[in-house]
Amino acid sequence: MKTEPVVFAVHDTYHIMVPVTTESMMWVKIGEKEYYDESNGIMRSRTRIHRMIVPRKELNEAKSYTICEEEIVERKAYYTETGEITETTFAFRPVKNGPVRCYHISDTHNKSVEPVQAAKTYGEIDFLIMNGDIPDSSDKIEYFDTIYEIAAGVTHGQIPVVFARGNHDLRGLCAEMIADYTPNENGLTYYSFRIGDIWGIALDCAEDKDDTSVEYGHTVRCHAFRERQTAFIKRVIADKEYLEPGVKRRIVVVHNPFTMRHKGIFDIETETYSEWARLLKEHIKPDVMICGHMHYLDIHMPGCEQDNLGQPCPVIVGATVKYKEPYFAGAGIEFGEDEVVVSFTDNEGATLGVHTIKL
Ligand SMILES: [Fe+2]
Known part of the structure; x- marks a missing residue:
């Protein structure tokens, strides 16, 4: 991760976005559920930034999320080599009602x-x-x-x-x-x-x-x-x-x-x-x-x-x-x-x- 994640509010979702320095795959865990940065079922790795879209209600209720990153050693058509999976948990404070x-x-x-x-x-x-x-x-x-x-x-x-x-x-x-x-x-x-x-x-x-x-x-x-x-x-x-x-x-x-x-x-x-x-x-x-x-x-x-x-x-x-x-x-x-x-x-x-x- 190049910086900590950023949680953008978009319609009824949050876009959790994370810039990265090397090729990796990424997903986010909220409670039991996982949300992936994927394109039509394919995990994205040829990118400098990851985006996980999560329902607003779910993150508001969970009040924390875990970013999971799996390093790509070499991406190939068959037998892609991947490295370690790192997990980092962040607290989240949804905006309260009132002032x-x-x-x-x-x-x-x-x-x-x-x-x-x-x-x-x-x-x-x-x-x-x-x-x-x-x-x-x-x-x-x-x-x-x-x-x-x-x-x-x-x-x-x-x-x-x-x-x-x-x-x-x-x-x-x-x-x-x-x-x-x-x-x-x-x-x-x-x-x-x-x-x-x-x-x-x-x-x-x-x-x-x-x-x-x-x-x-x-x-x-x-x-x-x-x-x-x-x-x-x-x-x-x-x-x-x-x-x-x-x-x-x-x-x-x-x-x-x-x-x-x-x-x-x-x-x-x-x-x-x-x-x-x-x-x-x-x-x-x-x-x-x-x-x-x-x-x-x-x-x-x-x-x-x-x-x-x-x-x-x-x-x-x-x-x-x-x-x-x-x-x-x-x-x-x-x-x-x-x-x-x-x-x-x-x-x-x-x-x-x-x-x-x-x-
Ligand atoms: Fe300006």
């Missing part, structure tokens, strides 16, 4: 030490949100390691992580493979999730300029991708999953605060984003939308200067970074009974502001 605390990290742009320190400044948390642009680009497979170094550093595989993709994640030679290295639902980078009594939806605005931008050289087709997400949001509304018994709060996690219009070449998709905002506002009625992308720390309240396309709720913009200095700040978010308290903290131990959003 909970999480930390939001995005836009770390390759930094892996400072974001963990900034989360420590905030203190104990129940879950972590990773909201895009964690590596500066997806140019090399090893760049995805930053995601796991931060997630393992903060959670040690013991609490859940919510993940959403950022615009920089679409760039580079390995960008087309990012879904293999991150949580996704059947290959899709947008999905719903459930954390205690919080129901959430992770959305993906993808690139931040038009598909025709010369910067991309014809390598993206994000407009069609966003249209499929409009259909996804409509399906979620039809299913009414967010009204399930036990759901007390609803959140949106998305890298780009898409309800504000950006300037110049970044002013795109106003029609699509207005439609997303309308659907969220009229049907899902989220408590807060949690974003990064802007490299500043702020709360955009409905009707404010940045509310250009009809915010469905308050928008927390919660991360900033200094590229050339060892500096990162993120957002601690406490979900109370009738308020959300946001504390912006940095890696130098400072709390930069505390804001209470009344629900």
Whole structure:
């Protein structure tokens, strides 16, 4: 194992993901049951990362899981040689109902030490949100390691992580493979999730300029991708999953605060984003939308200067970074009974502001 496992919340499952340094096969034991990293019955070993998908309820009840790794000496068509099986057990603390605390990290742009320190400044948390642009680009497979170094550093595989993709994640030679290295639902980078009594939806605005931008050289087709997400949001509304018994709060996690219009070449998709905002506002009625992308720390309240396309709720913009200095700040978010308290903290131990959003 290259890092401790990371337990991502995806729909009604957890994706337990573990980056590895050598070829191995992997599975996870929860109580009596085993869940394998396999492809149509074949145990996967030609990979730098393992993914075991487990039912949320089962891990929540068991409160621990055991990662089993079997080394591959030589994989052959017949009589594959394998080495030892190692077993490592991790405690797991599912998110409780009632008041909970999480930390939001995005836009770390390759930094892996400072974001963990900034989360420590905030203190104990129940879950972590990773909201895009964690590596500066997806140019090399090893760049995805930053995601796991931060997630393992903060959670040690013991609490859940919510993940959403950022615009920089679409760039580079390995960008087309990012879904293999991150949580996704059947290959899709947008999905719903459930954390205690919080129901959430992770959305993906993808690139931040038009598909025709010369910067991309014809390598993206994000407009069609966003249209499929409009259909996804409509399906979620039809299913009414967010009204399930036990759901007390609803959140949106998305890298780009898409309800504000950006300037110049970044002013795109106003029609699509207005439609997303309308659907969220009229049907899902989220408590807060949690974003990064802007490299500043702020709360955009409905009707404010940045509310250009009809915010469905308050928008927390919660991360900033200094590229050339060892500096990162993120957002601690406490979900109370009738308020959300946001504390912006940095890696130098400072709390930069505390804001209470009344629900
Ligand atoms: Fe960024």
